Structure formats: structure tokens, C-alpha cells
Amino acid sequence: MMHVVATAGHVDHGKSTLVRALTGMEPDRLEEERRRGLTIELGFAWTTLPGGGRIAFVDVPGHERLVATMLAGVGPVPAVMFVVAADQGWQRQSEEHLAVVDALGVRHGLLAVTRCDLTGEAAAGRVRDEALARIEATSLGGVEPFMVSGSTGDGMDALRAGLERLAGSLPRPDEDADVRLWVDRVFTVRGRGTVVTGTLGAGTIRAGDRLAIGGGAARVRGLESLKEPRDEVGAVARVAVNLHGGPDGIGRGDALLTPGRWLTTGVVDVRLRGDPARDLPRELVLHAGSAAVPVHARPLGDDTARLALRRPLPLRVGDVALLRDPGRHRVPAGVTVLDVRPEPFTRRGAAAVRARELASLTGRPDGADELRRRGLITRADLVAMGVPVPGEPVAGDWVADPGHWDDLRDRLVAAVEEHAAADPADPGLPADAARRILGLPDRALVEALAAGLRQRDGRIYGRVTAPELPADVRAAVDAVRRDLTETPFLAPEAKRLTELGLTPKLLAAAAKAGALLRVGDGIVLLPGDDARAAELLAELGGAFTMSEARRALGTTRRVAVPLLEHLDEAGYTVRVDDMRRRCTERTT
Known part of the structure; x- marks a missing residue:
């Protein structure tokens, strides 16, 4: 089984050197990266751990101007190796990278203090202790520290053992889940066409699969994981997917999706982590997976907001992302998606009502709770929202909250009786009229509600089943x-x-x-x-x-x-x- 870990830390603190020492591979792939000595694009390398498991590193850039690229690498992965150089200590980009990790709610990681050969033990210890204190105040909490030198190899065996313990602590992925592979690199291979890469966090991709992407569809021509051709790849994994077909202009931030199982949304309600909502700038960039999309933020409650996305994204309830203010070079808030199908504000006071509703939401998908709020929804929509279906359909693909369904039935009976009383010569209420009275989207729902009532020729009858002539x-x-x-x-x-x-x-x-x-x-x-x-x-x-x-x-x-x-x-x-x-x- 493969595990994926992102590196994080200040520019030139030795992240790439450390990954090279662990794997024997060069994560800086581009000529410009090697020439300048810093990681510009996401780099990937991997190794086999002492216990036989494999671990892949997403080596992300540390330069301030390239933080957006860093977010693309950290976003989809479950664990982080935070790197601080003993000879330089904690730096501004160290703080920003830690803010990203915290905003994303990453809970698994370790600390590697590098270049310990360039400073004394006491100085390296002070750097370690400061880094541990800062990290402990974030979602990572207490992490295991390692004092290493990528150049001399000191401490590398202990770090490998620590990485194995870290890998063993990671939650087991759901290989049967719907696929959403956020694309972080796109290139063309002569004779084979488009290849995209990403971190597969859940699900399984197989050669021959048809996947949705960018409003179109593409067939999986071939797969590679860790440079090995594969017929299928299950989560968690770094994967390269050779695509046949699909729309033009596929790029970073697009996603390969299981067809028909995802809701692409342009408006989401979220819970904020970090600065209070009152300090939230209105124009921000939402980083979800490898996507970076400008958004307009409207604070609702103390820690909730509505985000209007410049372009729609395939999001689900419970997704974790973050907001970045590129003008001020800071991460004002991490977000947890609470609702991917919020109702528009159409009347005065609706935003305040919505804020009170959102205050009770946890961000953990709950089918019964979602039904109580919506009353009626299709199974397909619940699945696309990432919400488990809590019961069997009442008609077709429709599921209903039991209390709401009982209320609809009572309202139907009342409407039938009112119609019969108003027009005794024609006491049967037409089913289409009943649908309009109840505000239902499908006539099949009316027919299901009318079970137990007499139905004839498209009409529903109550106690009076025959005309009463005046x-x-x-x-x-x-x-x-x-x-x-x-x-x-x-x-x-x-x-x-x-x-x-x-x-x-x-x-x-x-x-x-x-x-x-x-x-x-x-x-x-x-x-x-x-x-x-x-x-x-x-x-x-x-x-x-x-x-x-x-x-x-x-x-x-x-x-x-x-x-x-x-x-x-x-x-x-x-x-x-x-x-x-x-x-x-x-x-x-």
C-alpha cells in the first residue's frame, strides 16, 4: 500500500535535499528548478520503507511567490513532513506554510530539523523546540521530531522509522469511493496524448474507465503509479493518467470525476477556521484540492460565510479547503463545506436565518439531518452532495423526511376535501393541480402521497367519490x-x-x-x-x-x-x- 506525504517549510531549508536523501531521486524535475536551486513546480519522489510499505513525497515549493503551487500539493494529501533548517530557524514562509497546514486541518505529520551538521546541538535543539511549540498550537498537535542532515545522512534511519510510524497512523482510504482526482500537472507525451497527474485520495481508477472532466468526458487509456504501468490504482496514491479524448485546455485545478456522481457548484456555505468572519476580506481565492478560484465571501455568522465562486467546482459536504488573501500574502481562514446547494437569499432577513441554521451544522455529512432541512430531495443529489442516503425512496428516486412526508399527505387530503366542497359536481382533484398546490417537482410524488385515496382518470377523491349535483x-x-x-x-x-x-x-x-x-x-x-x-x-x-x-x-x-x-x-x-x-x- 502507498502512503503520500507532503513536505512543507521555508524556501531553501533543505526539503528537496532531504527527499533526495530518503529516496535517491531528484524531486526538482525542471531544468529551471535545478538551476535556481528551488522547487517551482510540484516534485514527486518515492521510496520503500523498512517494513516494505511505499511512501511518496509531494515536494512543494517554499518561495513566497509560489505559495499557490504549494497549496496544490498540500491540499489533497493526508500527512505532512514539516522541515525547518537548524542553521536558519523559523522563518516567515515557515509560518505561512504552517498556517496552510492548519487551515486545511491536517492532523498527521512529523518535524524534520535539517542541516544539523551546520550548527551545534544546543542551537539545533532551540530550533526544534520553537518549531514544536508552534506546530503543537495547530491541527497537527504534538508531532515526533527528528534531527537530521540530508548531506551527511545523520539521523536518516531514525527518520525512516518515524515515517513508517506516521504511515501506520494514517486512516485507511475508501477504495470504493467515487473518484475525484484533482489535477496538479498536465503534459503531453508524444504518441500517447494528454497525461495528468494528481494524488488519488479515495476510490479506484482503472484502465478503460470513462471519467468526467471539465464539462466533458475522457477515457483512461493507461495508468502509471511510481513509474510503474498499472491496470488499476487505488487510493491513496500518486498517479499519472493517460487520457483519450476530453475537452481542450485541461489544466491544474480540473478534476477527474466518477460520471454522474458529483455536483458542480458555484455557491457554497462554509464554516471558517482562523480569523473571525468580521475580519474576512470580501475578495479572496479559494484553494480546494489543486484548484485556485477567486471567490466573493459574504460573512453570515461568527464563523460562517457564503462563498460565490468565479467558476464552479466539484465539492461535497465535509470538504476541507482554505481561503487566501493574495494581496496581503496571508491565509485568513480554512473552511469546511457545510452546504453545496444553499437556497438563494430572496427576502429580507434570510441571511440571519441562514446563519442560525449553519450554526448547528458540523460539516460531517448526515443524511437524516439533511432531509430534515430540505424535506425532499433525490438520492442522486444526496450522493452528489456527499451525503449518505438515510432511507428508501418514497417515489422514483425521491427520498423524504418522514415528518415532511406526513405533512404533505395531510395537506393533500385537505386539498382534496376543499376541492370537493367547492365543486361537488366534480369532486375529484386533478393530480397536476395537487402537484401545484403542494409545490412538488414530480407528479409521481402526488401519486405516492395519494396511496390510500381513490384515484381515477388522473383525479384524486376523498370522502366524496361521486359527483353531487346541486x-x-x-x-x-x-x-x-x-x-x-x-x-x-x-x-x-x-x-x-x-x-x-x-x-x-x-x-x-x-x-x-x-x-x-x-x-x-x-x-x-x-x-x-x-x-x-x-x-x-x-x-x-x-x-x-x-x-x-x-x-x-x-x-x-x-x-x-x-x-x-x-x-x-x-x-x-x-x-x-x-x-x-x-x-x-x-x-x-
Whole structure:
């Protein structure tokens, strides 16, 4: 298993020399780096520990102008080897690097006091003690110190043993997690195309995988880890990924992602570590993984803020990042992401309400708590936010807070009853209307909520399941029924229905109530008279035409056409050809 450790410390304090002594490799890869004697780009080297495990070093630059590059190296790794030179002691960049480590909440590390051959034991001890005191006040807490010389080799065996103990204390990574590989280097290999490198903190990448990046997708053509070709690489690991396809312009700060499993967000609510929110500059740079993105910060509570990102990033609840003020060369705060889908502030006082909500959040993903706040969300969105799904869906991919779901059901029942009371002639509440009343994003949720209620023809019924006709409507329907008793197949004409005040909606209600039989638009008969019509047509003794049917029933074409179509649909008759029908066995 591989472990990854970042180096940190002031420029020219011997970090690269120390890594070279530990690994036998040259971490300063670029000609300019070797010429100038300082690390400009991230350098990588690795070695096998005494116990057989492998450890890779991300050797980051220490020059003030290159702190952004340093952040790209420290961000994704779980442990740090902090380096201070015995002959120079604690320096300003030492302090800034420690602030970065503290802001990121790094909890695992050790101290290497280098160049002990250039100073006396007492002076080196004072440097060690000062460094330990400063480090102990940060997230690293108490760390094991080592007095070494990369040039003479003194103390290197003890340091290797200490690195092995450090590696053994690191939390075991989740190799089944979704992949998010922050890209820290990009280059082109002739004949093979684009290669990106990064520290894989969780998950597994396999050759042939398709991964999302930069709004597009790329296929993993090949993998290398520690200069060895691999079919797959699991966390934690330094990995080089040869990509086929993908968008143009891939660069540091992009991320290779498991497709469909990450939410790219441009607004996040965060908890701050470091300076109080009231001292937070409004324009800062957010460093997350290897990404450095300008943000506008809006303080909310004493230690919370909303960040508006210049470009979206794939972030999850619980992610740790930091804010840097490049103009003042300082790290004002580390951040823990609390919410990657915050609601916009749309009313006065919303920011103060949000501050109170954020005060109770821990930054540890909690599915049940997230559901209580949101009420309703899809499983896919929870996963993309980095939040565990707390229960089974209520409909489709939707999961709901139990209390919110019960409230929605009560509101649906109330809406159904209110609709029936307001419109007794049409007591069924349309499902789409229910969705709008409840403010739900999916009709499937309405159907799930309506379980236990009667649903018919896209409508939901409560205690009243059939239309109740008002007295004036019943009187009008009774008049129609009297007309049809005398001439059963001469349906009243539109003028007669208008005189009686029977609108199409009221005719439909009368049909649902069983008072009339609707066989077509504006064509009504008495219930059961369709079967009676079929019996009369059966007496014709065979196939019949429209005209023959019309004469047999004593009606007009206006009624005969929709009536015969109704008989076809009901199974009383079937077509013989374009002109004729015959009665079915159901009629007889």
C-alpha cells in the first residue's frame, strides 16, 4: 500500500535535499528548478520503507511567490513532513506554510530539523523546540521530531522509522469511493496524448474507465503509479493518467470525476477556521484540492460565510479547503463545506436565518439531518452532495423526511376535501393541480402521497367519490331524462341543453353521477340505453349500415354517428367493412 506525504517549510531549508536523501531521486524535475536551486513546480519522489510499505513525497515549493503551487500539493494529501533548517530557524514562509497546514486541518505529520551538521546541538535543539511549540498550537498537535542532515545522512534511519510510524497512523482510504482526482500537472507525451497527474485520495481508477472532466468526458487509456504501468490504482496514491479524448485546455485545478456522481457548484456555505468572519476580506481565492478560484465571501455568522465562486467546482459536504488573501500574502481562514446547494437569499432577513441554521451544522455529512432541512430531495443529489442516503425512496428516486412526508399527505387530503366542497359536481382533484398546490417537482410524488385515496382518470377523491349535483342541476337533468323517456335515442340538441343551463362540465358530472349516459360531445342518453340500442340493432339480423341503424333506432345522424362509435368501443358492435357493422355475441 502507498502512503503520500507532503513536505512543507521555508524556501531553501533543505526539503528537496532531504527527499533526495530518503529516496535517491531528484524531486526538482525542471531544468529551471535545478538551476535556481528551488522547487517551482510540484516534485514527486518515492521510496520503500523498512517494513516494505511505499511512501511518496509531494515536494512543494517554499518561495513566497509560489505559495499557490504549494497549496496544490498540500491540499489533497493526508500527512505532512514539516522541515525547518537548524542553521536558519523559523522563518516567515515557515509560518505561512504552517498556517496552510492548519487551515486545511491536517492532523498527521512529523518535524524534520535539517542541516544539523551546520550548527551545534544546543542551537539545533532551540530550533526544534520553537518549531514544536508552534506546530503543537495547530491541527497537527504534538508531532515526533527528528534531527537530521540530508548531506551527511545523520539521523536518516531514525527518520525512516518515524515515517513508517506516521504511515501506520494514517486512516485507511475508501477504495470504493467515487473518484475525484484533482489535477496538479498536465503534459503531453508524444504518441500517447494528454497525461495528468494528481494524488488519488479515495476510490479506484482503472484502465478503460470513462471519467468526467471539465464539462466533458475522457477515457483512461493507461495508468502509471511510481513509474510503474498499472491496470488499476487505488487510493491513496500518486498517479499519472493517460487520457483519450476530453475537452481542450485541461489544466491544474480540473478534476477527474466518477460520471454522474458529483455536483458542480458555484455557491457554497462554509464554516471558517482562523480569523473571525468580521475580519474576512470580501475578495479572496479559494484553494480546494489543486484548484485556485477567486471567490466573493459574504460573512453570515461568527464563523460562517457564503462563498460565490468565479467558476464552479466539484465539492461535497465535509470538504476541507482554505481561503487566501493574495494581496496581503496571508491565509485568513480554512473552511469546511457545510452546504453545496444553499437556497438563494430572496427576502429580507434570510441571511440571519441562514446563519442560525449553519450554526448547528458540523460539516460531517448526515443524511437524516439533511432531509430534515430540505424535506425532499433525490438520492442522486444526496450522493452528489456527499451525503449518505438515510432511507428508501418514497417515489422514483425521491427520498423524504418522514415528518415532511406526513405533512404533505395531510395537506393533500385537505386539498382534496376543499376541492370537493367547492365543486361537488366534480369532486375529484386533478393530480397536476395537487402537484401545484403542494409545490412538488414530480407528479409521481402526488401519486405516492395519494396511496390510500381513490384515484381515477388522473383525479384524486376523498370522502366524496361521486359527483353531487346541486338542486338546480338535478332539476335540469330530470328534464332531460323526461325528454329521453319519450324518445330514447333523440338526444337533446345543444339549444335545449343551453336553455336548461347544462354546460359540458355539468353533463360530465351528471354522467359520473350515473344520471345520464354520455356517448359523445354534447350527446347524452339514459343510462343503459346503449345496451337497449344494441338489442334493437341485433334484431336487424346481420350486418347493417349507418342509415339502417338510424332508422331502426328512430334517431338522426347527429346521434347515430357517436352512438355507433360508442357501441364499437363498448364491444356491442364491430365493423364488417367501411360501410357496415354487425352485433357481437355480447349483444345476444
